[in-house]
Each structure stands twice: as structure tokens, then as C-alpha cells.
Amino acid sequence: MLNSSTNLQANWHQASDHCKSSGMELVSITNQADYNQLTAFVARELNCTVLCAVWIGANDLGSEGTFTWTATGRRVGFTYWKSNQPDNKHGELEEHCVEVLHHPKDNFLWQWNDSVCKHEKYFVCERVNNCIQEFS
């Protein structure tokens, strides 16, 4: 079950807390099918013609360069990084939280990017019982 709010943006930590308060976690993407489901869900729920930036559960807050899923603590296996990402760089700021970014003008087509955790973005939560259903 995936869930997102179409009018709520939050920094990564607030987004994670928001998911937990609903008995969920920021979404994990462990294979191509998960990735396809997430992007289809986001494209349907949000207006992504210009830009969609969505927090997912991956981060390297614990150890720079080692990305793990917040829901399980497991290392990220399947990835869909944009070329030259993750780069841990946003001016003077470090990037430790992962977004799925669709921004055709900037050549982002649903790829992953490490981004600044305190920036506010949309986010997707997932109920973590291995039973994935559409939320309607």
C-alpha cells in the first residue's frame, strides 16, 4: 500500500515521522517492479508535467556513501541513480537523503538523486507488511 499527500511537502525527517504516525514508513524500492509501481503512483497522484520531487526511504545519514532503507535498515541494492549521482553536493550543503526526481527540463526522468534532507518535498509512505496494495 502506497500513500502520499498531494498537498503536503516536508523535509525528509518530517516526512519519515509523518509516515510512522500513520503506521507506515517512507517507501522502500528493492526491485524494478517496486520502482515501476512508485513512479506510476506518483505520476497519477501528483502533477508531474513540470517537476515532481519525492522523498523515498533511502539515506546515507548513518555512514556517508552507504545508502540504507529507513524501514528495514537494509543496504540499498536495486538503484536508479541519475548519472553522476549520488554526488553528496548542493553548494555548501551535504546530501544524505534520496529523492525520486522528475524534472525533464533538467534531464531528470524519474531517476534518483541524493538531496539535502532539510529541503521540503512530496513523499510516499508504505505500509511495511509485505502486502502492497493501491490506496484509493
Ligand SMILES: [Ca+2]
Ligand atoms: Ca545529488
